[in-house]
Amino acid sequence: MSIKHIVAVLAICASIAPAAQATVVSLKASGTISYGYDYAGIFGAANADLTGKAFSQTLSIDMDANYRYTRTDMDNVSGNFIELSTTVDGNTYTADLSNWGEVGVYKTLSTYGNSYWYSYSDQFYANGGGYVNGGAQYISAYQNIYSYDNAFAGGTAVTDTVSRAVQSNDFGYASFELYDTAYNWSTQTYFDANSGLVFELNAAEQLAAKSADVPEPASLALFAIGLVGAAAARRRKRA
Secondary structure, eight states, rough: OOOOHHHHHHHHHHHHSEEEEEEOOOOOOOOEOOOEESSSSTTTSTEEOTTTTTEEEEEEEEEGSSSEEEETTTEEEHHHHHHHHEETTEEEEEEOSSEEEEEEEEHHHHHHOOOSSOOOOOOEOOOOEEEEEEGGGEEEEEEEEEEEOOSSOOOOOOOOOOEEEEEETTEEEEEEEETTTOOGGGOOOOOESSSSEEEEEEEEHHHHHHHHHSSSSHHHHHHHHHHHHHHHHHHHHHH
């Protein structure tokens, strides 16, 4: 089959195929850093004190490329492919974490309520870890909001869109750490945040960005058509 025939088939398939979309879930935490230092300078100047600076951090995981576990009171997506985006004082650091990660929802308190014998909780959580820069550094990130007293709004699905600021009798925490695997602490960056936090399950801007990342079949066909056009131009030059 000639290249032209292959491209024709691709174009026909693209015209009838639905648009490809990643099924991504995420948890975003934002607020003010309680304590931290940026020795590596990934958020601006090296050796900077991060205490009191504004931050936001999102952990995102593709449901199609990982494992989902669901039951009545919980929903969790976990696996080896999770994306991290952390912004401090307007400077953003992104990384693909390939060792471990998860985004999940517990609605045990909402589902069962508390009793004399059991103390249940509702929570949104996400964490991830992985080597970066050819294994020279390791990143870990974690964020969680939970309560033993307050039932969280929204359903039990990890795909729900929910925003919750930490309230009385809620507990919220977020952290980031990058360190040198050779234990060169001068290149370490870390922070913790534990008060005044807002958590967003599937923040709208994150979902929009991830949907745009996935190429649609039509784009692939147009790319192939472009290759044929380039080849034809080369043939005309030789002629």
